Amino acid sequence: MSDTPSRKLAVIVHADVVGSTALVQRNELVAHDRIQDAFRRFSATIESYGGIAHELRGDALVVEFSRASDAVCAALAFQSANAIHNVSLGGDIRPEIRIGISLGEVVIADRTITGAGVVLAQRLEQLAEASGVVVQGTVSETVPARLPFIYESLGEVVLKGFDHAIAAFAVRLKRGEQLPPPELAATATVDPPMPKDNAPIRDGPAAHQDIRFCTSADGVGIAYSVVGTGPPLVKTANWLNHLEYDWESPIWRHLLLEFSKDHELVRYDARGNGLSDWDVEDISFEGFVRDLETVVNETCLERFPLFGVSQGCAVAIAYSVRHPERVTGLILYGGFARGRRKRGSSDETEQVDALLTLIRQGWGQDNPAFRQFFTSLFIPNGTREQMDWFNDLQRVTTSGENAARIRAAVDDIDITDLLAKVSVPTLVLHCRDDAVQPFKEGRRMASMIPHARFATLEGHNHLILENEPAWDRFTEEVRSFLANDLIN
Numbered sequence: 001m002s003d004t005p006s007r008k009l010a011v012i013v014h015a016d017v018v019g020s021t022a023l024v025q026r027n028e029l030v031a032h033d034r035i036q037d038a039f040r041r042f043s044a045t046i047e048s049y050g051g052i053a054h055e056l057r058g059d060a061l062v063v064e065f066s067r068a069s070d071a072v073c074a075a076l077a078f079q080s081a082n083a084i085h086n087v088s089l090g091g092d093i094r095p096e097i098r099i100g101i102s103l104g105e106v107v108i109a110d111r112t113i114t115g116a117g118v119v120l121a122q123r124l125e126q127l128a129e130a131s132g133v134v135v136q137g138t139v140s141e142t143v144p145a146r147l148p149f150i151y152e153s154l155g156e157v158v159l160k161g162f163d164h165a166i167a168a169f170a171v172r173l174k175r176g177e178q179l180p181p182p183e184l185a186a187t188a189t190v191d192p193p194m195p196k197d198n199a200p201i202r203d204g205p206a207a208h209q210d211i212r213f214c215t216s217a218d219g220v221g222i223a224y225s226v227v228g229t230g231p232p233l234v235k236t237a238n239w240l241n242h243l244e245y246d247w248e249s250p251i252w253r254h255l256l257l258e259f260s261k262d263h264e265l266v267r268y269d270a271r272g273n274g275l276s277d278w279d280v281e282d283i284s285f286e287g288f289v290r291d292l293e294t295v296v297n298e299t300c301l302e303r304f305p306l307f308g309v310s311q312g313c314a315v316a317i318a319y320s321v322r323h324p325e326r327v328t329g330l331i332l333y334g335g336f337a338r339g340r341r342k343r344g345s346s347d348e349t350e351q352v353d354a355l356l357t358l359i360r361q362g363w364g365q366d367n368p369a370f371r372q373f374f375t376s377l378f379i380p381n382g383t384r385e386q387m388d389w390f391n392d393l394q395r396v397t398t399s400g401e402n403a404a405r406i407r408a409a410v411d412d413i414d415i416t417d418l419l420a421k422v423s424v425p426t427l428v429l430h431c432r433d434d435a436v437q438p439f440k441e442g443r444r445m446a447s448m449i450p451h452a453r454f455a456t457l458e459g460h461n462h463l464i465l466e467n468e469p470a471w472d473r474f475t476e477e478v479r480s481f482l483a484n485d486l487i488n
Contacts, residue, residue, distance in 0.1 A: 009213065009223065009275050010106050011071045011139065012113075013051065013063040014121035015042060018096045018130045020059040030093050035059060038095045041085070042078045048182040049074035054113040062113055062121075066244060068103060068135075068142040070182075072149065072171060075099045075133045077179050083131055100125030101135040103142065120166070123159040127168055137167025138278075141399070144392040148177035211243055211275065214298040216290050218282060223275035224268035224295045228260030232304040233482070235259070236292055236312035236319075237270035239406065240397040244275065249389050251379070254466035258475060259307070263482075266304075268295045272406055273398035283405040285413050288315050289322075296326070305329040305482065310437060310462065311336075311410045313445070321421045330426040331478055334434060334462050336441040337448070339413035343441075352411050356404050363400025377435050378462045386465060419448035426452040427481040429474060436462035453481075 017023070017038070023031040039061055043053045046063050049070040055062045065071040079097065086094040102124055104117025120136065128134040140151050149171050156165035173179060209227045216222055225243045246252040259265050269276040270291050272283045280287075292315055296304075305328050308316035313335025320327040340348045358373065375382070375390045382390065398406070426449050430442030439456075446454035455477045457470040464474055 008106060008108070008211070009104070010117060011065040011068045011142075012102050012104065012106060012117040012121040013046075013061075013065065013071050013075060013099060014102075014118065014125045015039075015061040015063070015075075015097050015099045016122075016125050017059040018098055020095075023093050023095065026093055027091075030091070031095075034089065034093055035095050038082060038085075038097060041081065042097065045074050045078045045081070049077070050182070054108070060122075062118060064106070064113060068101070068139045069144055069147060071101050072133070072135065072139070072143055073147070073179050073182070075101060076149075076171070076173050079131050079133060080173070080179075096130040098125055098128035098130060099133045100128060101133065101139050103136060103138045119161055120159070123161070124166075124168055127154060127157065128170065133171050135169050135171050137169060140169050140171065142396045145395065146388065146392065147180070148174040150174050209243070209247060212298075214294055216271070216287075216294040218287070218290065220271045220280050220282075220287070220291070221277040222268055222271065222291050222294050224266065224298070226264060226266050226299065227256075228263055228265045230262045230264055232299075232301050233259055233263040233265050234292075234296065234301065234304050234306050235265065235267040236306060236308045236315045237268055237273075237288065238308070238310045238312040239410065240273045240394060240403070241267070241269050242274040242393065242397045243267070243269055245393055245396060249393055250386050251382075251390050251393065251463055251465070254471070255464070266295065266299055266301070268292075270406075272402040278399060278402055283402065284409050285314070285318075288409070289318050292316075292319050293323075302326065303328050305331060307331040307478075308333070308335060310334050311339075311413060314413050314415050317415055317418055317422060317449075320424055321418045324423050327424050329424050329481065329484075330422065331429075331481060332426065332442075332445070333429045333464070333474070334431065334437055334442065335428070335445060336437045337414070337416050337419055337445045338441065339411040341411045342414040352407075356407060359404040359407060360400055363395070363403050379465060380435055380460045381468065382461065382465060383467070390463075416448070419445065420450065422449045422452075425481070425484065427455065427477060428452050429455045429457055429477060431457045431459040431461060431464070431470060433460040434462050435460060 017035055039056060046053050051074055052064045053061060054064055082097060100121045102117050102120035104120050106113050106115035106117040124134045124136060151169040151171050154168040154170060157168050158165050209225050211223060211225045214222050223243055247256060270288055271280045272278055303326055306316040306320060313332040316330055320330055340352050372391055374394060375387050379386055379390060428442060428446035430439055432439050443454060446452045457473055459468050459470040464471055
């Protein structure tokens with residue numbers, strides 16, 4: 001019986017032996033044994049970094065990873081070890097491997113993996129030198145900057161089977177640096193703080209996160225996840241999300257673990273960022289609302305509370321007004337009804353224009369100073385580790401152009417006319433000294449929603465962190481609200 005086909009987004013490694021035909025012609029038995037030995041050693045390295053070897057096709061290997069950092073580390077670790085191993089071999093049959101790494105959609109069925117992601121990895125592998133590794137530009141953007149890699153641009157290349165140019169980079173280890181061991185590769189050489197119960201990160205709900213894909217009415221692929229058990233709780237998307245990396249991040253992990261303890265937490269990456277489609281025509285507030293509608297319809301939820309952060313609050317409000325029969329309550333943190341262009345301040349408009357220019361020019365640079373500007377606004381009281389994580393999360397979550405488009409759409413939001421139409425119980429929370437969205441905007445929003453409860457939190461961070469006093473007050477308020485019979 002054949003397996004049911006599954007479609008997913010994955011990091012794919014394609015490895016091939018350089019000049020395998022010539023090696024076989026020299027001595028077929030020796031070549032066969034040494035090629036198979038090379039792939040056995042590579043498979044062991046792959047497994048240690050959390051990869052899954054799907055197929056060995058003669059002199060080529062196809063591998064799946066969930067994280068780009070693991071894939072690149074495994075590839076470089078093997079190439080280094082293989083070079084040393086080949087020196088010890090006698091004769092002139094010394095298999096060299098070239099490796100390509102892509103991020104793309106694949107289909108897995110009958111123990112076979114196919115799809116655009118596999119084809120792209122194969123094409124990139126053909127660009128690599130003997131014992132080299134070539135990665136797609138998207139892969140290089142997804143790998144945390146703290147890993148000791150050097151990327152050499154091969155330019156925008158046109159590859160067979162693809163109708164648009166692909167950015168390609170040869171990657172190698174920095175001179176004098178060492179690769180992180182497998183258990184640290186995924187955390188980019190920095191150990192994130194442990195959850196409060198001191199359980200390993202991967203032993204919590206994150207290990208059981210179920211990531212799936214659906215398609216919006218305008219054809220955009222949206223990635224969403226479901227984790228935890230209990231009554232449903234839907235979190236709307238915000239600036240910026242990545243379903244996988246958020247679980248590892250000290251910026252988001254505590255919040256996600258808290259709400260998935262006793263709820264079925266549904267969340268998603270909005271269009272233009274994370275694991276959802278990046279190459280989209282429409283990045284707008286209406287598009288963001290469609291993303292939420294698509295995920296809710298896909299998961300077949302009937303009634304549920306919505307939890308919004310920042311611009312996710314406006315998305316939640318718009319959905320609740322359009323679908324009041326499905327929403328049991330709103331939890332709105334750090335939100336606003338008017339974007340910065342809609343607040344009537346010429347100073348804010350000038351700041352918006354300057355920020356958009358900064359994003360477009362500096363987002364993708366290796367120097368994190370540009371992204372650090374946003375990090376300092378979002379979590380000014382964050383630790384160095386938290387700030388480093390947020391810097392990297394922004395870089396891997398979207399491109400500079402998409403970041404600018406998302407930012408522009410957020411600044412143009414104005415749902416003031418919807419506030420009086422909210423008909424469900426609502427809890428609004430806002431930090432008094434929030435540097436991203438002013439406290440007065442949160443208070444204004446709450447005052448215009450009928451019967452909304454407003455809770456003031458003490459703090460400066462736009463994204464609430466686990467190590468600040470406001471976290472305990474936040475969880476108490478939210479849990480009390482969710483426990484209300486009107487909500488559940």
